[in-house]
Amino acid sequence: AQSVTQLDSQVPVFEEAPVELRCNYSSSVSVYLFWYVQYPNQGLQLLLKYLSGSTLVKGINGFEAEFNKSQTSFHLRKPSVHISDTAEYFCAVTTSGTYKYIFGTGTRLKVLA
């Protein structure tokens, strides 16, 4: 079975500062990894996904994530955050053929002026 751990429930950061949201996964088979963002009163939106190939994945809104198989991590980064990035961020994993996503508990990013 797969699992996802997001250790940080909340991350406060000042505007224009860099941020890293951590995600670790556990799986005995190859995985596909995702980051979703949820703004208040909206559905989850896909930020980026890793399926195969280059371990550095670039997504929307200036976010990127790096797949590290040895550390079983898929941390999300942004070099300079904006107030509008304040939201809940979810890491998710799935395996080939199931299309069922296992989600982490989410990290609330709060960007401070």
Next chain:
Amino acid sequence: GAVVSQHPSRVICKSGTSVKIECRSLDFQATTMFWYRQFPKQSLMLMATSNEGSKATYEQGVEKDKFLINHASLTLSTLTVTSAHPEDSSFYICSARVGSSMSTDTQYFGPGTRLTVL
């Protein structure tokens, strides 16, 4: 982009009543729809997988007789919480999947429905 709607956005009901939640893909046809449940400060937990015209597949521990899923068309799935009790109070989220392989697979999520059972 693709939009998934849920109706209602929030509902309050009395214990023992049934509540129906609709999930619609507004501008695309979904291969599969998923229903999730989210408790405060917890992750989304997959409840069931729904394919148009066939019975839903429920995850372990989810009571299929309590959470009835009907996938009437490629754009509509409904979740009915039967004989609701306070412990069923939660945030219910649906997603609609398109794509035929992992490389093309995309899930679009609805905004969720907040159910409160008194």
